[in-house]
Amino acid sequence: MHELPGAAMSLWWGLPFAGLLLSIATGPLLFHHLWEHHYGKIAAGWAALAVVPLAVTFGIPTAGEAVLHTLLTEYMSFIILLFALYTISGGILLAGNIHGTPLTNAGLLLIGALLASVIGTTGASMILIRPMLRANDNRPFNAHVVIFFIFLVSNIGGSLTPLGDPPLFVGFLRGVDFFWTTVHILPDTLFVGGLVLAVFLAIDLVLHRREAGLPKIKDPTPDTKVRLRGLANLPLLAGVIGAILLSASWKPGVSIPVVGVGLELQNLVRDAIILVLAFLSLRVSYKSHREANGFTWGPIAEVAKLFAGIFICIVPVIAILRAGHDGALAPLVALVTSADGQPNDLAYFWLTGALSSFLDNAPTYLVFFELAGGDAQHLMTEAASTLAAISAGAVFMGANTYIGNAPNFMVFAIARHRGFKMPGFFGYMAWSGLVLIPTFLIAGFLFFG
Template sequence: MLTTVLLAATPPDIPGFLVAPFVLLILLIATGPIFFPHFWHKYFKIIAVGLGLLVLSYYLLVLQDTHMPAETLAEYASFAILLSALYVAAGGIYINANANATPLINVGILLFGAIIANVIGTTGASLLLIRPFIRLNNHRIKPYQIVFFIFIVSNAGGMLTPLGDPPLFIGFLKGVPFFWTLQHLFTPWAIAVGALCTIFFILDSRNKATFIPKPAVKAKIEKKTEFYFTGKRNLLWLAVIIGATFLNPSSFDWLPYIPMEGGVKVSFVREVIQLSAAFLCFKLASRTALNGNHFSFDPILEVVFLFFGIFFTMMPALQLSAALASSPEFAAKLTPTVFYWVTGSLSGVLDNAPTYANFLSLGMAKYHLNYASVSDVQHFAYGLAEHPETLLVLEAISIGAVLFGAMTYIGNGPNFMVKAIAEQAGVKMPPFFQYLFKYSLVYLLPVLVLIWLLVIL
């Protein structure tokens, strides 16, 4: 039984207007690439960093609060370093296929991507597989194939480990045990991936008009079905990067750490190992693999800069939402169903990582738990003795953040990256609202309703 619970520290002098930079940044992320792409592509780094520094300066100079910024910086560094290391390692692995792109083979690739996304992240799996997936289907490629790739590989697949999707890694950094996701989210993962693969198989089976490739291509692929793999050495670096993730000073007392207020232990050993592995991985990577993947740092740099702004501008939103959730009137309305649909809906139109963080803070505040306490997060994850429903609350938040991230291009980082690669390869991808109304609401939403009925309700 939890004997001591603490309300997330919320200084009474945080003004409401301090949330404005966070709202502005999220709106710009949503609308910039669509309505003013040239301006946004040129200035998004300056805008994101500038808004983050604006809020950071207010905390340091006006509120004179160093604890919240320091803790946020530590979380951001761990988050950005892991994503970057996985991105670099995956970029040095090149896969190509000589096979007839039947619906069954395509489903196999999507299922494989959904599995490995839990090891190298949805960003890494998307980068690794999207180009070979397009090359394999070059004689019959259609927009729906890329959309379902986004649904399955870039989002739903990464639900089983904290490595899979950014929201779950944030939960891991806050204290959710590493294997909690595999233990409690396997059923919704299987439902989501299974249902989406089934729908894709039906749609892909109807693509019979272009099922048979041109004679020259057909002669080549009928010689032998082969898959080519270059960059095997990167598997070792991937193992080092993933292994370092477990080096948490809260779990291993012998690890050096930076002490923070409230007993928080900030890791730096795993980050140093991951950065070193990423550097050596890139230096020693196969040039053939890098060139074959058209590897560049632009996609991951976009994530790094944008999330700098997101992490720091959302500090007041986290604290104010925790204070709101602590009121009995508001807390009574926060059921697992509410958490699932509200977290999910916002994850679809905002970025799902900060949405997860906000609603984890809200959920814990309802039970007067401290979002900054690792032990409180662990108690919340497995259900309090007096409130066992907290387990279902965290499941609802986690499932909603991951699955609804596929509802739009802006719901999760890999979505835009896959869209850009597909368009570069000549695929005419649906614009924002066509993606939403023609694909997400028609194919993805029924799966989300099914999971709500079977798992959450």
Template sequence: MKDSLFRMFSTALTVFLFVAGFNGVLFASETADAAHAAAAVHHLPPVWTVIPFGALLLMIATGPLFYHSFWEHNYPKVSLALAAIVAGFYGFFMDHGTHVLLHTLEEYISFMALIGSLFIVSGGILIRIEQRGRPTINAAILFLGAILADIIGTTGASMLLIRPYMRINEGRIQPFHIVFFIIIISNIGGGLTPIGDPPLFLGFLKGVPFFWILSEVWLIWLGSIVVLLAIFMVLDKRAGAGSLPAELKGKVGGGISITGRRNFIFLLIIIIAVFLDPAVISGFPSLQKMFHLPFGIRELIMGFIAYSAYRSSNPVALRGNEFNFEPIKEVGFLFIGIFATMIPALELIGAYAQAHAADFSVSRFYWLTGLLSGVLDNAPTYLNFLAGSMGKFGSDIGSVEAVREFSSGVASPIAGDVRSDVYLLAISVAAVFFGAMTYIGNAPNFMVKNIAEQADVDVPSFVEYIYKYSIPLLVPVFFVIWLLFFNY
């Protein structure tokens, strides 16, 4: 299985580096980068280039339902093939293609370094809760996980708690148990700090103060969590006690035990490494600029920690968690396809947002950011709409001071409009919360689904998740949030 993981990364890197390298020198000077960026404004991709992205989403949704065997054995090839189509077009036919592909490669490497290291380190921590799952216990775990998501990220919290959560509910677990875990811990829970979810971290790097999101979002966050937990407890009570597996009889009613505590140190190092960035620490060295690499010190540290943690993890913890690399392998292959195929979609959306920013109300920013974050990577979606909203106020997202001023609340140049911080708040909430709308809205969603399936837990299909839970459950909650806070 370890060989599969290494092959995944090597194949992913080869696809990007081949196409980018064929088009010329890997990294141009900053002047050339600026020229490429300027060219991008005038040379947008044709609309048909979004077809591979639509095809990938369609196959993710229908594959497990209608051609399960083919999809299970060939999804890596499908994802890489569709990625290669877009990468090939950008490498050969777009003026700014090399620059865009390399920037996407950087984002993908950073993305995989963070979620991969958190996944591996968390897999070496075995938490046993000697209690039987019931509404109050489950709700307490979900609420604790929501808080933990803001400390170690949604990926870390999800990987740490999903197995003990399933274990205490064995014999009574139903699809909604997994769905609410994804909604609360893998998504909305991470909405209070830059550590919690990637869009907020990117905002922090751009200049949004670290504690700004906590001070502005806590009421929306708490209200949403409480409402969702109340709904969950009603459903969980209806689920009944279920059947207690024979191996659990006589083993419930105790406390909590943790095996592999040493891995908490590794988790702490990963969280610290997140902030090892020149944009955070002035004067901090950047390997990317020094050696023209698609990664930096942060990614190297995370990779080293992941390797060290796996080699030194307690075997009892790994066996107890039934740890394997299949969940991160699936995320790695599918998301390289998503990252590559969504490039033209993001460029077209970004250009539209920039061109029509003056006509966009807070409501439109909220709903567009949210809906697109459910099917696109929410981090670049957040940045595109943040740039668009700042353009409406005559500000530049490239200036740290301008972003800080924007977050403090600048009066709008349009009469009767609201302050800038309301726009930032709407975009921040939507980017994080709407990630729960689909399995691809946030990386932990897919990993939780995969782990649950390996444990023979019944989970909704891609389409069932949307029509059975997202639309009837989340859309009303998001509508109330809009009505109370962003109806401008």
């Protein structure tokens, strides 16, 4: 197997990744029309700027294997799962008009956060984002509701089980017990989630009172009784969860080579089952339910194209990180080790979190999992606080940007398609900087100081 020589690679290799992030950040703001019609081509252009130099410098076999390995073993499963959750949840309709008062909004956020650890942050986000949008579509100030939805439902709520968020699922596949995170990160989740929810309630109360003096906006959603429809999709959603658990527990030891990349049989079976369940949902769901949800393929297409670019451009960055103390990011890596050689839990929390804010949080979790020794038994026992720091950092701080976790961008895209005036990339980071960073500072010193 050919591997990229991360120790010999300079930080210049991260330029396409940085360029793609900058394009995602500025495109919708500075050249909106061009971006709307050509974001896929722009992402492909940055991906080509990553792949072609890799092939020229290290040879086509090495570069090809590195990129194909990422696309086939990570991106394919990633986008199949997102596609299925998006499709199946799109057929579940919470019909009726819930009025978005501060207490109602807070209640929906709490339910979503709890649901996120059971059906995943993507599943919870897709089921609840549309009712949340309908509940607040007649309010002059409503973008903050979506922002806190991303904070709590799309990220923080998924920290209690491997089903909740991809990084924890990676840890589960590496040998971390299913309920380990439930036990060890519960206090952190309750503190961070509770504080962020309290901040939301305070802000929403202030804005709701301010709206009372403004001209009324006609509610575009008529008042009807609240009902859950599309119940045939619930067992399909359970089937997706079952397929994920099956791939983790069933290990036949069979690897099937696909264009030179070995794909484990259990993962292929899992992805096939998930795809079948997604297409089954399209057959059994009522078209009227999807139309009422405002279901379109636009948001998932946008996520698929942009994250394909991100997964490709991230290849050299991950190679440099994996080089550890020998790579160009060695000063960063050295920060996670104390002077006495012991792991610095607070540094693990912040570095895993900072990188998870901009890189995909699953491979970032894996890098720091390996840096901490990679032995699940040791990390669950003697180094439990270090594993908790890595896990919490990866899950919590995925909320810091639109690209920290896959549901973030999907929720943003859905809200934008529904006419909500969402802040841009840096505008969203201003919110996370004011709300999340102070919360994480307090949590870091409380739990990992």
